[in-house]
Amino acid sequence: MMSFIKKHAIPIILISLVFGISYLSYYNYKTQKNLLLQQMHNNSLNIASSISSAIERFHDIKSTMNLQKLVDDVSFGLEIFEFRYLESDGTIRNSMFKNEIGTILNSKSFVETMREDRKLKTFFFEVRDYVEVMSIYYPIYKGSQLVGIIDLAVDISEYNIKKDSKNNAPVLRRQDDILNLLKAMNGSITNSLEILTKTNINDFLYSYVKKSRHVRQISIIDNKQKVVASSDKLFLGRVLTGANSPSLGMNMIDGELKYLTIIDSFIDKDSSNMKLMLLTDASTYANHENKLLTTAASTSIIALLFALFTSRLIYYTAIEQSRKEKERLEHLVSIRTKEIELLSQTDALTGLWNRRHLEESLDIEFKRARRYNHDMSIMMIDLDHFKNINDTYGHMAGDEVLRQISTRIKECQRETDFIGRYGGEEIVVILPETDLETSAQIADSILKTIAAKPVKFESDSIPVTTSIGISCLRKEHSSYPMIFAEADEALYKAKENGRNRVEIFNPQES
């Protein structure tokens, strides 16, 4: 296990790095996504609360009618002392005094008017809140039906004309102005009455959705999961149970990602069991989420690429290094091999003793022979026309020739003889305890053996001959190179005399 880890440390580190980074980015993605979802949910709650207050306002407006603004505008804007809008039974629907809305007007003049002691649509004078005013109860009809009464009073204390008001020009002018104002109001009131009876909650929700940027659908669901109101008319009356029941959260609807929330604690005046179902546009969420995901993925991919790149880099440097090391080693080995060859005693190609060993042996044998006054001969064998063989058949053939010649020579070897490769195509045989005659015989047999058959190399058969020079130890030799040089001289003579022959060194000739 440990060795495995050690062996694969780098890939393991890289892989865990990639995994670590991927996990981190994924984790980050998840938390961000959750945050987004939370935000989405909170947004929906906010929207829901603003919708429910809007719906409440809608109900308010429907029940009180949007005359309040008119009342306020008139009260603040014009010199008008009192202004109310009453239902036909005297209930105050709108008033400049908000706390009396909903109560029934019971002023003396109004009671008299309702008893028909006083006429509608006629000016009269009275005191309200210690102030002398001129008042009128102005009826609003829808068709022939009385639907409301405007109660309007103006401060006339400055005129001080209570007694003969009818003749007072400024007051008459004031009456004209007021009647014109009331006519205008009558028009706008009947208008808004009409609009308000036509508008229903679905249209309201629809227009809310239309105006909103993110809300796609608003529905109100009762406790039996039935859609009682919706901005989407097709949705009305549906029962949201079983397969129809909506799944909360993200939904893919009409090719658009939408977020669905249901708010239980939706405030509704009539029933507290109503729920608000909200579909909001989640495309921005989807965008954000996509971005987050791509970021996470690209982080992981970058980490992966980085790891791959690094491993590649490490791999290449390792390979390069090992290649260099190998070259260095090979070089070293070749040098060492040469040294070893030198140090060793045999020649790698022919299996004969090598030159160094040969010289050593020559030295030893020479000394011994001298010491004990024994015979000793040296034979120098040289392949004839070896350069030609190399040139004609190639170096490989040359080598093969050398190898075979060597074995052939070895065949003629006696037990005590030393055969060594002196260099190139020169082979030297040391023949201890051997006189000239015997060595000449041996040389003869070597010559014959070699020339007997050609050397086979691949498809070629190469005819080979040798020339041999022999020398023998004599009294005047003081060191082995002397006898060696004589053998060489004999060999030269053999070459000179036509090759493929044995020549014995003759001291008289030189």
Add this chain to the structure above:
Amino acid sequence: MVKKQNMIYSIFKILIFMSLLLSINLSAEVNQRIVDELASPKPEIPLKNAMGEKAYNDAINSGRYRYVGNSKCRLCHRKFFIGRKNDPHDHSMESLVRTGYEKNSHCLTCHSTGHGTETGYVNEEWTPRLSNVQCEGCHGPGNVHIDMAKAKTRKREEFIEGGFLAGQDSPKVLKKMCTSCHTKRWNKSYHDLDKSYDTYKKADPKSSRYK
């Protein structure tokens, strides 16, 4: 009996005479104050006096402030409006009418609302809604306050006060308003300014005063 009756009658006669004398004396005194008032230089506009000249000029010249009249205040402060109908300030014009000085700018400075400023009381024909010492006669122009209050009517509890040059947030100015009109000459209204001042926190100061 008859003698006795006569005596009683004569005592009554003396009493009536004396009270007549007294009343003549009193009316003479009132007249004296009016005479003195007319003889002395015209008083400073009360709001200017209370705020100090610089602050007053800055505020009034900014053009932000306008007198609107108490029928507008009534829309939100109906109790105050009704309560103040019991207060002499709301009838101060009558004193001038009674004495025949209702067109005298000198007297109007203290007996009407905002007289002497551009948007204040001019005369009964042009500015009937600003006669008497109204709400704004003490608190200063009210339009800014109304705008602020209207903007906040939806959430009324958020709106506590504001918009006045002499409102609750500047009680020193408000107190100095009192003394700007209630000068040494016109000082019969109260003995203790602080106590009197406090009664005006109520809608009906008079009722609270005699309780």
